[in-house]
Amino acid sequence: MKISLKIKRFNPESDQKAHWETYALEVEPADRLLDALHQVKWYQDGTLALRRSCAHGICGSDNMRINGHNLLACKTLMRDVVKEGGTVTVEPMLGLPVIKDLIVDMEPFFAHYRSVMPYFINDEPLPADGRERLQSPEARERFDQGTKCILCAGCTTSCPSFWSNGNYVGPAAIVQAHRFIFDDRDRAAEDRLEVLNEQFGVWRCRTVFNCTEACPRGIPVTQLIGEIKQALTTGKLD
Amino acid sequence: MTQHHQFDAIIVGAGGAGLMAALHASKLAKVAVISKLYPTRSHTGTAQGGIAAALGNMEEDHWEWHMYDTVKGGDYLVDQDAAEILARDAIDAIIELEHMGLPFDRTPEGRIEQRRFGGHTANYGERAVMRSCKSADRTGHMILQTLYQNCVKQQVTFFDEYFVVDLLFNNAVGGRVCCGVVAMHIDSGEMHVFHAKAVLLASGGFGRMFKITSNAHSLTGDPVAAAFRRGLPLEDMEFFQFHPTGIYRMGILLSEAARGEGGVFINGLGERFMERYAPNLKDLASRDVASRSMYLEIKAGRGINGKDYVYLDIRPESINKYKSAPGGRTVTAEELEAKLPDIIEMMRVYQGVEPMKEPVPIQPTAHYAMGGLPTDNDGRVRADAGDGLVPGLFAAGECACVSVHGANRLGTNSLVDLVVFGRRGGKAMAEFCQQASFAALPANPEAEAVAELERIRTKTGQEKAARLRDEMQNIMMDNVSVFRDEPLMRVALDKVRELKRRFQQVQIDDKGKRFNTDLLETFELGCLLDLAEVTTVSALNRTESRGGHSREDFPKRDDVNWLKHTFTSIAQPSGAGLTQGEMAVTYRPVVITKFQPKERTY
Numbered sequence: 138m139k140i141s142l143k144i145k146r147f148n149p150e151s152d153q154k155a156h157w158e159t160y161a162l163e164v165e166p167a168d169r170l171l172d173a174l175h176q177v178k179w180y181q182d183g184t185l186a187l188r189r190s191c192a193h194g195i196c197g198s199d200n201m202r203i204n205g206h207n208l209l210a211c212k213t214l215m216r217d218v219v220k221e222g223g224t225v226t227v228e229p230m231l232g233l234p235v236i237k238d239l240i241v242d243m244e245p246f247f248a249h250y251r252s253v254m255p256y257f258i259n260d261e262p263l264p265a266d267g268r269e270r271l272q273s274p275e276a277r278e279r280f281d282q283g284t285k286c287i288l289c290a291g292c293t294t295s296c297p298s299f300w301s302n303g304n305y306v307g308p309a310a311i312v313q314a315h316r317f318i319f320d321d322r323d324r325a326a327e328d329r330l331e332v333l334n335e336q337f338g339v340w341r342c343r344t345v346f347n348c349t350e351a352c353p354r355g356i357p358v359t360q361l362i363g364e365i366k367q368a369l370t371t372g373k374l375d
Numbered sequence: 376m377t378q379h380h381q382f383d384a385i386i387v388g389a390g391g392a393g394l395m396a397a398l399h400a401s402k403l404a405k406v407a408v409i410s411k412l413y414p415t416r417s418h419t420g421t422a423q424g425g426i427a428a429a430l431g432n433m434e435e436d437h438w439e440w441h442m443y444d445t446v447k448g449g450d451y452l453v454d455q456d457a458a459e460i461l462a463r464d465a466i467d468a469i470i471e472l473e474h475m476g477l478p479f480d481r482t483p484e485g486r487i488e489q490r491r492f493g494g495h496t497a498n499y500g501e502r503a504v505m506r507s508c509k510s511a512d513r514t515g516h517m518i519l520q521t522l523y524q525n526c527v528k529q530q531v532t533f534f535d536e537y538f539v540v541d542l543l544f545n546n547a548v549g550g551r552v553c554c555g556v557v558a559m560h561i562d563s564g565e566m567h568v569f570h571a572k573a574v575l576l577a578s579g580g581f582g583r584m585f586k587i588t589s590n591a592h593s594l595t596g597d598p599v600a601a602a603f604r605r606g607l608p609l610e611d612m613e614f615f616q617f618h619p620t621g622i623y624r625m626g627i628l629l630s631e632a633a634r635g636e637g638g639v640f641i642n643g644l645g646e647r648f649m650e651r652y653a654p655n656l657k658d659l660a661s662r663d664v665a666s667r668s669m670y671l672e673i674k675a676g677r678g679i680n681g682k683d684y685v686y687l688d689i690r691p692e693s694i695n696k697y698k699s700a701p702g703g704r705t706v707t708a709e710e711l712e713a714k715l716p717d718i719i720e721m722m723r724v725y726q727g728v729e730p731m732k733e734p735v736p737i738q739p740t741a742h743y744a745m746g747g748l749p750t751d752n753d754g755r756v757r758a759d760a761g762d763g764l765v766p767g768l769f770a771a772g773e774c775a776c777v778s779v780h781g782a783n784r785l786g787t788n789s790l791v792d793l794v795v796f797g798r799r800g801g802k803a804m805a806e807f808c809q810q811a812s813f814a815a816l817p818a819n820p821e822a823e824a825v826a827e828l829e830r831i832r833t834k835t836g837q838e839k840a841a842r843l844r845d846e847m848q849n850i851m852m853d854n855v856s857v858f859r860d861e862p863l864m865r866v867a868l869d870k871v872r873e874l875k876r877r878f879q880q881v882q883i884d885d886k887g888k889r890f891n892t893d894l895l896e897t898f899e900l901g902c903l904l905d906l907a908e909v910t911t912v913s914a915l916n917r918t919e920s921r922g923g924h925s926r927e928d929f930p931k932r933d934d935v936n937w938l939k940h941t942f943t944s945i946a947q948p949s950g951a952g953l954t955q956g957e958m959a960v961t962y963r964p965v966v967i968t969k970f971q972p973k974e975r976t977y
Binding site: 184186187240280 | 413415418421469470473474476479480484485510511516520521525527592717721724727841883884889890893
């Protein structure tokens with residue numbers, strides 16, 4: 138089908154402001170948006186800058202705003218966002234500084250990630266038999282949702298609370314903390330809850346649900362944030 | 376202004392091998408990890424199936440059986456001392472990952488759960504064994520995340536989105552020594568020189584030489600090409616694995632785990648054809664055997680509707696009909712959805728098929744480089760096919776060739792290769808740093824790298840990188856993939872050399888300095904062209920079929936003449952630009968300890 142891609146461009150070396158450019162393309166309905174962007178970059182305008190790597194929804198490099206929604210470009214099929222003769226609008230994620238075209242500065246996002254101690258902590262003696270720590274299938278299941286996160290920033294950059302104040306630690310960091318708080322092998326739940334109990338921690342969440350909608354991995358982000366709020370309010374981990 | 380940094384050790388690549396090396400090396404030495412991507416974007420994260428270790432949590436298992444499977448899987452080109460290390464150290468490595476917090480799936484007793492996987496057997500090939508430790512069907516994602524989390528915990532130094540363009544050597548008396556790397560900071564476009572006592576390359580594979588590939592766009596083998604351009608040999612480059620189950624036309628991988636849970640291959644006549652090609656293991660035969668079988672069916676006109684693909688059938692009624700699930704048990708759609716969530720989602724999203732009701736179109740996809748930088752069992756890079764080493768240079772993971780995978784890699788052996796040899800390489804490098812002093816950098820260390828990048832940026836010419844890349848990927852896929860023969864490979868070699876000449880006339884659109892992905896993609900293309908030439912030269916040279924290297928003109932394995940590794944190098948180092956001139960091939964014997972080569976059937 139013949140379609141148009143309207144892309145928000147910004148060259149830090151020559152532009153004062155971002156501006157729109159529109160490209161005419163021919164695509165198959167089952168092509169991915171990433172394929173369309175590559176068509177532009179490879180055969181029309183090599184200056185188009187974007188991040189991408191695995192091209193099948195795992196690495197999290199190519200989250201961007203497509204028709205106003207945060208999606209992974211490589212997981213978005215053209216037939217789901219445009220019809221014959223139509224236009225797809227593509228812009229960088231909101232809430233993080235734009236470096237060039239569809240590339241944003243991920244440093245603030247990763248700084249929030251590091252701030253919640255997103256790593257396994259257990260200083261107790263290791264099992265005497267030299268083998269793995271035991272964990273029941275039920276205990277493993279309890280924190281499974283948070284393990285799926287690919288740090289694509291789709292949730293955090295779709296959050297109005299994050300847009301209004303980038304000091305908010307953001308949904309992704311909370312999901313990463315949840316993964317460890319509810320892992321019964323870990324011993325630092327209290328420390329992480331303390332980090333999230335701060336002014337720009339979990340209490341900035343206004344239960345808007347954009348994060349849950351944006352997550353390409355199907356993580357119920359709002360629910361996980363709610364479980365952290367509950368843990369902080371009740372003093373109990375369920 | 377070029378910025379200079381000094382570290383004891385530099386690791387290039389932040390996937391499983393690089394991060395594992397970093398965790399161990401940084402305990403003893405001042406280490407920095409350089410990656411052209413943010414670490415969690417690395418391709419390790421896409422590995423689905425699992426990580427093999429003879430833990431024996433589900434049924435009896437022994438590292439000797441794993442070693443045998445690896446040697447046989449590699450069609451007897453595996454260095455058996457390396458395979459022994461892989462199989463023995465695997466057990467410990469998985470336990471170390473769990474202690475780091477990796478969320479493995481668990482048995483009812485709370486132990487790490489394991490499942491069957493292609494080529495892994497009990498009792499030296501008797502029957503399939505449950506050896507693959509897993510976390511749903513995203514084991515690679517869990518490993519990458521866990522290793523990165525631990526690097527954050529250990530405060531490892533990272534240079535994210537720095538592109539390594541060149542390796543630096545000090546041509547000291549007595550042989551040259553590696554003393555650092557030159558890298559571009561992608562955001563600013565500024566060049567950086569990293570002075571080090573040692574460098575460990577863990578940059579992954581280079582499947583982007585081929586049109587249909589499971590590899591990420593970033594897998595272009597730049598540091599491997601850099602080493603090759605500096606005159607170092609590459610080992611066994613003719614051995615590239617074509618994984619049987621790539622999504623038709625897209626190359627996206629559907630894990631072997633689907634077959635581990637009972638999925639079967641079906642041809643255009645509705646037959647489960649693997650019964651003919653691999654009577655014992657059938658659909659769980661080794662990948663090269665499966666890919667070749669599919670190709671032969673397609674060639675015989677038994678593709679679906681006579682076309683160039685076959686089906687992967689994971690419908691419960693098919694699995695139950697063939698009793699192909701573990702233990703021959705009956706399965707339900709719900710169970711399959713729980714065990715293979717990501718794979719099933721990919722089939723739905725990218726194929727638009729409902730795998731619980733319809734079979735899925737698949738074709739072989741370029742997946743894994745068995746060859747690469749030759750190393751010893753501790754990751755020290757070899758200078759030649761003899762015993763010469765390159766002091767200060769190490770390699771681990773897919774970009775290295777120990778050789779632990781020989782002519783073909785078994786599924787779930789890559790993740791374990793990363794952690795076992797990543798750890799060994801990191802430790803060996805840290806110990807080296809304790810003894811070594813800094814070798815002086817060459818004068819103007821960044822000059823050649825800068826010259827080549829500036830040449831690309833400013834060139835006016837009539838060629839476009841994207842079109843050259845299409846031509847390279849097509850010829851390599853058509854002529855140097857699952858089945859090869861002399862005339863076709865000669866055509867491919869001529870074509871690649873022509874593309875290398877035309878590369879000098881490429882004009883790019885983006886003339887800027889910051890985040891110039893046009894420039895970097897073009898530089899990457901140059902690296903792929905060099906690697907494509909080495910691959911084709913090596914493939915022409917080996918006149919036998921073995922593992923992933925299959926020739927219609929030499930269809931048999933020839934242990935008399937070819938039980939040896941190939942080392943391919945250029946006569947004239949070419950600095951930071953494309954290589955020119957002839958390549959020479961030398962040989963190194965295969966290390967055989969426990970298992971004499973036998974005919975390889977499944």
